[in-house]
Amino acid sequence: MDTIGDFCTCIRNAILAGREKVDVPSSNMRKNIAGKLEQYGYIRGYRVVDDGKQGIMRLYLKYGERKTSAIQSIQRVSRPSCRRYIKADQIQDVRSGYGLTIISTNQGVLSGREARKQRSGGEILCEIW
16 A cells, blocks of 8 residues: 555645645654655645544645645655665756655655755655645
């Protein structure tokens, strides 16, 4: 089961429906990805609620003045059936620097810019613009 792919799909579906918030099951990887989305201004914030099991993470989506979402596209790059790894010197900008690449490295979940700066490659999780 591809939990990160499900996470991206939940966000994509909530944006298409015009929702202000979306609830997804929580995990440490999803918390780290949500932290990067918040850090780079793609979501307003997130909160994790403990339900006695796995936990529920509520993402607050960000919209502009004309109800245009800050996230135009969110795509899973590396899949369980076809993992995509990249070296630090091969990391490219998404949409000429207007997008964000999220990479899982041995130093944690980093954006493409941070991974390039720290000279750390890893698995490309998703791309957002």
